Amino acid sequence: MKQHTLDPESWNLAHRTYLIQFALPRVSDFGTAEDLVQDVFLSAWNARSRFRGDCTERTWLTGILRNKIIDLYRRNGRRPSVLTTDLDASARDDNGSFSWIDQQPDRRSANQPEAETERHEFLEELETAVTALPDKMGQAFRMREIEGFSTAEITDELNISKSNLWVLIHRAKQSLNEQLSPNWDGVDEFGGQRAA
Numbered sequence: 274m275k276q277h278t279l280d281p282e283s284w285n286l287a288h289r290t291y292l293i294q295f296a297l298p299r300v301s302d303f304g305t306a307e308d309l310v311q312d313v314f315l316s317a318w319n320a321r322s323r324f325r326g327d328c329t330e331r332t333w334l335t336g337i338l339r340n341k342i343i344d345l346y347r348r349n350g351r352r353p354s355v356l357t358t359d360l361d362a363s364a365r366d367d368n369g370s371f372s373w374i375d376q377q378p379d380r381r382s383a384n385q386p387e388a389e390t391e392r393h394e395f396l397e398e399l400e401t402a403v404t405a406l407p408d409k410m411g412q413a414f415r416m417r418e419i420e421g422f423s424t425a426e427i428t429d430e431l432n433i434s435k436s437n438l439w440v441l442i443h444r445a446k447q448s449l450n451e452q453l454s455p456n457w458d459g460v461d462e463f464g465g466q467r468a469a
Contacts, residue, residue, distance in 0.1 A: 275432070276326040276327070277326045277327070277328065277329050277330060278326060278330075279317075279321055279324050279330055279333075280330065281314075281317070281318055281321065284314055284317070284330075284334070285314070287330075287331075288330070288331055288334055289310060291331065291335075292309075292310045292313060292334060292335065292338055293306045293307060293310050295335060295338060296309050296310060296338060296342060299342050300342065300345065305345070309338060309341045309342065309345065310338065312341055313334055313337045313338045313341055314334075316337055316341070317333070317334055317337055320337075327412075328430055329430065332422070332426070332430060336420060339420060339421075395453075398453060399449070399453065402448075402449050402452045402453055403415055403419075403445075403449070405452070406445055406448060406449075409431055409433070409441060410441045410444060410445045410448075411445070412430075412431060413427060413431060413433075413438055413441040413442055413445065414441070414442060414445035414446075414449070416430065416431075417438070417442055418442070424438060
């Protein structure tokens with residue numbers, strides 16, 4: 274895999290417009306989008322020594338921005354019913370569909386602490402299971418299903434064909450289903466046990 278490097282001096286000119294366009298449909302406020310992008314640049318600067326070079330600078334900055342947007346919704350105690358809009362083609366793949374995580378319904382659990390605990394535990398187990406997948410398979414699954422990158426972005430980043438990507442995603446889902454099903458088959462979306 275090609276090793277990428279960072280050029281913090283060019284971030285504002287090279288990535289600012291793209292990042293604002295990425296954030297704007299998700300926060301619906303230009304000022305907030307600008308603030309988030311500035312926050313991304315600051316966080317990226319502080320974390321630059323941890324950049325491994327296994328993705329492009331823009332991909333890395335976009336991942337930081339996604340986390341900032343999620344943090345914003347957590348702080349505000351709300352989550353949009355869909356994190357992307359029909360107007361945001363960048364979050365869609367070549368077939369016009371959104372990532373799995375962006376399609377999940379808004380299941381607010383403010384009055385259901387057990388559901389929030391279950392969700393947190395599931396996400397921890399999912400992350401552990403994804404990390405255990407073979408390298409390229411785990412990267413493909415994470416980029417596609419969790420981070421919402423397009424097919425073109427993933428195939429370019431991982432230097433693979435579309436058909437190879439779909440095989441990796443299919444196999445990752447099979448493996449994750451085998452790993453996670455024993456612990457999560459009987460749990461409903463609110464963290465309780467399903468009726469038999």
